[in-house]
Amino acid sequence: MRSFTFYERFSRAYHDYPSLSKLLVLFTVSGGGLVAYAEANPTNGAYAISSSESESKKKKVVVLGTGWAGTSFLKNLKDPSYEVQVVSPRNYFAFTPLLPSVTCGTVEARSIVEPIRNIVRKKNVDVRFSEAECYKIDAENKKIYCRSAQDQNLNGIEEFIVDYDYLVIAIGARVNTFNTPGVEENCHFLKEVEDAQKIRRTVIDCFEKASLPTISDEERKRILHFAIVGGGPTGVEFAAELHDFVNEDLVKLYPGVKDLVKITLLEAGDHILNMFDKRITAFAEGKFKRDGINVKTGSMVVKVAGKEISTKEMKSGQISTMPYGMAVWSTGIGTRPVIMDFMKQIGQANRRVLATDEWLRVEGCDNVYALGDCATINQRKVMEDISAIFGKADKDNSGTLTFKEFQEVIDDICERYPQVELYLKKMQMSDITDLLKESTGDVAKESIELNIEEFKSALSRVDSQMKNLPATAQVAAQQGNYLANCFNRMEECEKYPEGPLRFRGTGRHRFRPFRYKHLGQFAPLGGEQTAAQLPGDWVSIGHSSQWLWYSVYASKQVSWRNRALVISDWGRRFIFGRDSSGI
Amino acid sequence: MRSFTFYERFSRAYHDYPSLSKLLVLFTVSGGGLVAYAEANPTNGAYAISSSESESKKKKVVVLGTGWAGTSFLKNLKDPSYEVQVVSPRNYFAFTPLLPSVTCGTVEARSIVEPIRNIVRKKNVDVRFSEAECYKIDAENKKIYCRSAQDQNLNGIEEFIVDYDYLVIAIGARVNTFNTPGVEENCHFLKEVEDAQKIRRTVIDCFEKASLPTISDEERKRILHFAIVGGGPTGVEFAAELHDFVNEDLVKLYPGVKDLVKITLLEAGDHILNMFDKRITAFAEGKFKRDGINVKTGSMVVKVAGKEISTKEMKSGQISTMPYGMAVWSTGIGTRPVIMDFMKQIGQANRRVLATDEWLRVEGCDNVYALGDCATINQRKVMEDISAIFGKADKDNSGTLTFKEFQEVIDDICERYPQVELYLKKMQMSDITDLLKESTGDVAKESIELNIEEFKSALSRVDSQMKNLPATAQVAAQQGNYLANCFNRMEECEKYPEGPLRFRGTGRHRFRPFRYKHLGQFAPLGGEQTAAQLPGDWVSIGHSSQWLWYSVYASKQVSWRNRALVISDWGRRFIFGRDSSGI
Incomplete structure (x- = not known):
């Protein structure tokens, strides 16, 4: 009876009072001791705080997919001014790097999955989840078409349409059989x-x-x-x-x-x-x-x-x-069929995968972001923008670029075009000015002065260092995190942009572009x-x-x-x- | 590095030396501490010891099913003079009482199953397992027909025939929809x-x-x-x-x-x-x-x-x-279709379920045993055997039964016909002689003397206490255990029978009949x-x-x-x- 009383009290206390937020779980596994603290889940549901009044003003973000990219986005989104709708055929996140372990029972399938509703319910952002598959994106009307496929007992297929202000596509890739028969x-x-x-x-x-x-x-x-x-x-x-x-x-x-x-x-x-x-x-x-x-x-x-x-x-x-x-x-x-169809709509029909810019925005389409395995970042070549860069850097419009002028835009160039840094690293150059010296000869930094042709020739080889990111969980998770941070600071960065100079436009980019850290x-x-x-x-x-x-x-x-x-x-x-x- | 060395040594020692047969596993679960000792599994495989020479002399026992009855039989079978072949469509035993917990994830499915090969491999009995379903029993030729249904990649169905000396049927029951539509x-x-x-x-x-x-x-x-x-x-x-x-x-x-x-x-x-x-x-x-x-x-x-x-x-x-x-x-x-078909063969076509005697032997069929949910014990009525009992008890053939004569067979009657004891208990009688007094009137024990009609009338109501056993895991497990013990002592009990008197034959039964202990x-x-x-x-x-x-x-x-x-x-x-x- 005594043990019951203890159990009952403990259990109730644990479930009812979020203030008891830490619970000691002791695992004595295989010789080494490991002490893990389990966070209790306070039950202040996200649903409770979203009054219908504030809801109408909220921007609607629709997230497709609950894989690494989608989940990382959801976990890191903190700004309560969004109303988030998640659509995915799987109501859970799976820790895919452990899938090979699941094939042989080293790890159980259930141990590596976490219900997405559980991940989002502790947030103060209004997140709703629908277990369905998006089968069509209508970017023109800002709508997505979804379909839920359940078993026959639940009376088959259910279709619905969701509007969005921002769409985050993170539905991953499908297996490619390269049309190999069988x-x-x-x-x-x-x-x-x-x-x-x-x-x-x-x-x-x-x-x-x-x-x-x-x-x-x-x-x-x-x-x-x-x-x-x-x-x-x-x-x-x-x-x-x-x-x-x-x-x-x-x-x-x-x-x-x-x-x-x-x-x-x-x-x-x-x-x-x-x-x-x-x-x-x-x-x-x-x-x-x-x-x-x-x-x-x-x-x-x-x-x-x-x-x-x-x-x-x-x-x-x-x-x-x-x-x-x-x-x-x-x-x-x-590439998944829904993405193929979407690419046709937005003029990317001739591409193999969905292309985004360095801010993960889908090219040719407003307010749509794509991340993870379903998209690749179509990096901007330095040579495409070389005249604009030169023009921007040559503040006095003298037609030549002095070292001082160049120094002022160095950081922006490096931030906007990550291949520059990679090239320097590969060539074992300590400084971007070393690059220029290839055109000007070995002169003192301060006396460097280039015309546009010399500038082009100096930077002509940096684009060779452009690399597509690998289709890994790590990339997807970092992209999700990056995008969530952009969303969190949308308003702030609108006022105080923190990105590099817009070489082809005016002002600065709102955000720093996505940079992968391996x-x-x-x-x-x-x-x-x-x-x-x-x-x-x-x-x-x-x-x-x-x-x-x-x-x-x-x-x-x-x-x-x-x-x-x-x-x-x-x-x-x-x-x-x-x-x-x-x- | 240190922890690795420890881990590796420990792991190797554990896997290689059965003498390290106890390992301390510490679970600190929900406030109460629980210390469990895990038995290590010595790897002396059963296969290694079965030489082909001795194999030919071994009696072949075929067990159908790996549920409660079959597994309990296998776990308790200890006599190495049998060669056991297990046939079941499931290669594991499932702890079915926890199935309702599995439906809601209180317990994981995998936690309640144990591979049958794991259960039998520590035994010194030669046990082989085939993952297949028996679809026909040919009791006349002592053969069973089996079918393995695997997925298409493994090239479909495989059929084979197994001979037996003893057949143990423990395939359980199927769901009964009572032909309710839908x-x-x-x-x-x-x-x-x-x-x-x-x-x-x-x-x-x-x-x-x-x-x-x-x-x-x-x-x-x-x-x-x-x-x-x-x-x-x-x-x-x-x-x-x-x-x-x-x-x-x-x-x-x-x-x-x-x-x-x-x-x-x-x-x-x-x-x-x-x-x-x-x-x-x-x-x-x-x-x-x-x-x-x-x-x-x-x-x-x-x-x-x-x-x-x-x-x-x-x-x-x-x-x-x-x-x-x-x-x-x-x-x-x-009842499963294969049992229905088998019942037709052995003249039980008019019964609803497969009937066995109190020794779990299928009625009308030699060397076939049935236990668990697929069979019921067809208890022998006292009234069917009343003349035989009277004849056996009346040693001096006087046509009447004295108390002394009766006393000598009381234990055998009670053992052979469990309903007698249940009846006494229900009637709150302390002694079987109390039963006889109903016919003879309240006389001193020693002066009791009954003719056959009085004896019949005294015992006429005991059969009302016959009860079918419930279709539970407990019954099946006890039956499996009982039958394994019979098999373990087959030779010994052939020489020194320990069962009750054979009222309709000579000598004693080899074994005590199965008795369920709730x-x-x-x-x-x-x-x-x-x-x-x-x-x-x-x-x-x-x-x-x-x-x-x-x-x-x-x-x-x-x-x-x-x-x-x-x-x-x-x-x-x-x-x-x-x-x-x-x-």
Whole structure:
């Protein structure tokens, strides 16, 4: 009775009084102690404070998507003068970098998702969520068309239209099969939580099927051949996870078939992990070789039949086939149909992906922003604007640019055109004036004076350093954060613009353009080893990076709930191994 | 680096040396400390010890099903002289009493399942598992026909035949819709783990659908009307869980629709929980009324359409309809088709369920056992055997039974016919001789002497106490345990039979007949309150029973892994609430 009373009081106190806002949760996991404080959720719902009077004046922001970009935007939006409507077919945010772990049960699917309503309900911004898919954007009339697809018991499809003042498109990308025949029908993908759950079931199904008494040995081998297409971080991590799952857990339960398992990683390029440092690539290839994972580079998948994959050797052009039991397609991202349609409307029909400017505004369309995997920033070339820059810098209209005049616009140029800085860095120049010296010869700074042709020639090569940002969670999250900060300070920056000079216009840009800060990238390779490429080309490989990986991924979770669950999943895996029941 | 070394050593030591068989796992959950010792799993696989030489001599036991009965049998089978083949479409055991908790995410699906291969691999009995469904039993040739249904990628259906020396049928029951139209198409069931997961997704879907902007209020009300058919323990527990889920978690996330939620519990009988004590029924009905759960008793569902349920008032015969959003059918169990077919083969075609004798042997069929929900024990009536009993007891063939003669067979009668004891208990008789006195009048024990007619009349009413066992996990588990013990001691008991006298044959029965020991039953009613009916008609209702429920359900888990997961799920729910993402 005593324990009940304690429990009841504690529970009530916890749920009723937000002032008891910290609760000590103690996890004693795998030797190391970790103390996590869980924030209590005060229940002052956002809905309560939005009176209908103030609502009418509020600007309506519609956010499409609840992935990294959309969620990061929502989390960081703080200005209560917006009325936000979120539309997404998934009512949760998923921590996608852990999806490969979900495929083998190292982490549970539910541990890496957080309901979007939970994320936004603590905010003082009025946020509403609709579980639906946007199937058409009408930028002219500032409307989006949405459709909810539910199961038949709820009476099928429901359509509705939402108006907006600002539209934030963050719906991500879809898988790109490059029109390879049979991929859609026969391959698993690894983009959504459901994909990972399906892969997990299929892996177990393969083992169960191979254990049936009447199957021939050849057929067993086929069934237990796991083919992974794409040697990027996802494919490599999945291959490593699968290898660990088989060798640490399944061998004990399926002793009769363990020797028949084969994992093949197919990559069209010359190396796996080719976006990483060469040392990492070499280590990964070596480790996979030792682990018995069959890495086939320079081999492009041209067809996937029900039981066979056909590949083409990139060098010889020779086509060969191999039987497989399960295939995972983890390469290529494509544009979603709704974006394709939208691009046609706004005159971007000839582009491959939706283009935005450096402020994440969709080109050719007012008040529409796009971020994350569904868009790329179409960086402005210095050479396109070279005359305008020269004109702006040449304040006295003398037709030549002195060092002093140039110095005044240096910062603006660097901020507006990030490629300039990248070029300087690549050329190991300490200063932008070093660039000019290439045209003027080695003179004293103060005596530099250039005409427009000399100026053009000095900056002619900087545009070679323009790079598209990678389609990663990190980019999307930073873009969401950036855009939310712009929205938070819209009014303030309207009055006091903080961006660089408008070279082709007057005044300054309201905001600084988006700048990506690369914080490093991990490639878990299995066996408690991870390769990490950190800023400054710092490379770390091995067990210590695995611990770094654990800490970073735990700390990046969107809520304390996720953090606790993911950490306890890791602990549980260590103690009990991974679960192999087929659900 | 230091922590890594510790981790690695610990991990290796743990995985490699079974002698390190205890590992301390510390959970500090919700104020109370709970220390659980996790057993390490020594990896001496069962497969390793079964030499092909000894295999040929082994008797082949085929077990169908991995539910409570089958798993309990497998766990308790210890005699290594059997070769066991398990056939089941599910490669895991599920702790079904927690299924209602899974529907609302109080407990995760994966926490209550344990792979059957994991359960059997620590045994020294040779057990093999095939993930397949038995679709035909050929008792004449001692063969079963199996079919594996996998997804298309694994090339469809695979069929095979398994021979047996002993067959243990434990495939459970299927849902019985009583041929009510529309139930199959429109209702959710709550028998399998997948059902519970589907219900969970549908509940969230209903809330999301009701939150869409264009839905009318009337439609919102319909969508948020949850109808539960069947006022048994499962239906009641689900209603209570759903009520808690809505009121503790969902109201915060769906503030706009919370007032439209309605939960209706439909029961054809006069009361819910009618297998429980009246005090429990009354408390449950009162609590549900206070909670706002709409309990409609005496109301039978006659049709389930896509959006409407039709019910018939049992008293007035009046038919009425009500709109609903989600319906859960949790009443009635039916016989599986493979059992129906088997019953036809063995001359039980006119019975409703498969009949076994008190030793769980299928009637009319050698070496086939059936246990759990797929069979019922067809208890032998005393009156059917009355002449045989009299003949056996009347050792001197005098035509009358003296007290002394009777005393010698009393124990055997009571053991063979459990209804005798139940009758004595009901009539508050202390002794079986009290029964005889009804015929002979109140004479001294020693002078009792009965002829056959008097004996018949004395025992004529005992058969009224015959009861079918309920279709519960408890019965199934006890039957599995009982049968495994019979198998373990088959040879020993062949030589030294321990059962009661064979009244219609010679000698004694090999084994004591199965006797069910009722350990009590729980009915969780939500809000941390549970009703418990314990042996000896002891009734406990309220918060303290909830704690009893927690302890019993935690202790009954099939593995330490399950125990740790279920307890941590409870702790997590208390700290973070239930998850409401739609996956």
